[in-house]
Every structure is written in C-alpha cells, then in structure tokens.
Amino acid sequence: MNPELQSQKTRALCRLAPVIPVIVIKNAERAAGLAQALVTGGLPVLEITLRSDAALDAIRAMSGVSGGHVGAGTVLTPDDAKRAKDAGATFAVSPGLTDRLIAACEELELPLLPGAATASEVMRAADAGYDMLKFFPAEAIGGAPALRSLAGPLPKISFCPTGGISPANAGDYLSLPNVVCVGGSWIATDADVSAENWGAIQERAHAASRLSRG
Numbered sequence: 001m002n003p004e005l006q007s008q009k010t011r012a013l014c015r016l017a018p019v020i021p022v023i024v025i026k027n028a029e030r031a032a033g034l035a036q037a038l039v040t041g042g043l044p045v046l047e048i049t050l051r052s053d054a055a056l057d058a059i060r061a062m063s064g065v066s067g068g069h070v071g072a073g074t075v076l077t078p079d080d081a082k083r084a085k086d087a088g089a090t091f092a093v094s095p096g097l098t099d100r101l102i103a104a105c106e107e108l109e110l111p112l113l114p115g116a117a118t119a120s121e122v123m124r125a126a127d128a129g130y131d132m133l134k135f136f137p138a139e140a141i142g143g144a145p146a147l148r149s150l151a152g153p154l155p156k157i158s159f160c161p162t163g164g165i166s167p168a169n170a171g172d173y174l175s176l177p178n179v180v181c182v183g184g185s186w187i188a189t190d191a192d193v194s195a196e197n198w199g200a201i202q203e204r205a206h207a208a209s210r211l212s213r214g
Contacts, residue, residue, distance in 0.1 A: 003129030028057035041205025063088030078104030139164025
C-alpha cells in the first residue's frame with residue numbers, strides 16, 4: 001500500500017467524525033467499555049497511543065467493538081507499526097515521518113497518518129506521497145493561525161491537528177479549509193475512564209460529534 005493510497009484511507013477515516021479521541025489507556029479491561037461509549041456517542045475513529053503497557057491489549061479489545069475503527073498512535077518505528085497491526089490496528093498515527101516508517105507501513109499495508117510541524121516537513125511528506133497529515137503539536141507551534149498560513153502555499157494538503165485541542169478551540173481549527181478533523185484527549189478523561197463513567201464520556205463524544213466543520 002503506497003503512501004497515496006494510505007492517505008486516501010486515512011482521509012476517509014478522518015471524514016467520519018469531526019473529532020478523533022486520542023487515548024492513553026492504562027487498564028485494558030476498561031478498553032471495550034470505553035470504545036463502546038465513544039462509538040455510541042458518535043466518534044467511531046479511535047487513536048490508542050502506544051504510551052502505556054496496556055496499549056496493545058487495549059487495541060485488541062477495542063477492535064472487537066462493532067462500528068469502531070481503531071488505530072495506534074505514537075507509532076515511531078517499524079516494530080511499533082508491526083506490533084500495532086498484529087494487535088488489530090487498522091491505521092497508524094505518528095508525530096513525524098521517517099524513511100523506515102514509510103517502508104514499514106507500505107510493506108504492512110497499514111495506512112499511516114504522519115505528523116508534520118513545519119512547511120519543510122509537510123513538503124517532505126508530500127514528496128513521499130502523503131497528502132493527509134497530522135499537524136502536531138498544534139497549539140505549541142502556532143495553533144490555527146499557523147495552520148491557516150499553510151493552506152495558501154500547500155493547498156492540496158489536509159490535516160488532522162492534535163496537541164492542545166479542546167472544546168474551546170476545536171472550532172477554530174475545524175473552520176479551516178485544510179482541516180478535515182481534529183484529535184483531542186478531552187473526550188475520555190483519566191478520571192472518567194478509571195471510574196468507568198461511560199455515560200459522561202458518551203455525552204462528551206456526542207457533543208464533539210456535532211461540531212461543525214468549515
């Protein structure tokens with residue numbers, strides 16, 4: 001699966017809802033319940049970051065939830081990509097892009113959403129064939145105004161900004177012509193996941209699913 005086709009796949013996923021929950025899960029036993037709450041709330045695309053020992057088991061559990069599309073985040077190496085694919089991830093998200101990661105995702109046929117923070121990084125990803133990118137860390141590198149400024153010289157590139165996105169600023173990003181969706185961690189808080197407060201998570205998911213896109 002070449003980068004062009006990978007971007008077609010990730011773009012289609014990003015169009016399913018205005019927000020992709022970015023999740024760090026510490027207990028895989030809660031994964032299926034969390035996924036069900038998010039999907040029922042209207043957010044079917046889930047990014048489980050590989051930042052905890054429970055991440056791969058969580059991906060396995062969430063992959064069994066009907067209507068969900070589960071991917072792995074913080075994919076840094078070919079080994080990360082392989083382990084994620086073996087666990088059931090249907091896409092991968094990375095904060096950046098390397099030649100080794102490109103080759104691995106092509107071989108694994110795993111759609112990759114690579115990250116970029118500068119015009120040069122966006123251009124490199126585009127040269128490789130990617131036109132659907134993660135803009136990270138969004139707020140730390142200038143937020144919506146910085147992303148808006150990329151639309152002029154790079155009109156064919158679309159983004160899913162993540163990093164510092166909240167209900168207060170999500171609309172600023174979603175109104176941009178080069179933004180398909182945003183990634184955010186506010187939907188599933190650690191406190192609610194630990195308490196298995198699926199009702200509260202489902203309500204936030206529902207509210208996020210109704211955010212308008214420009």
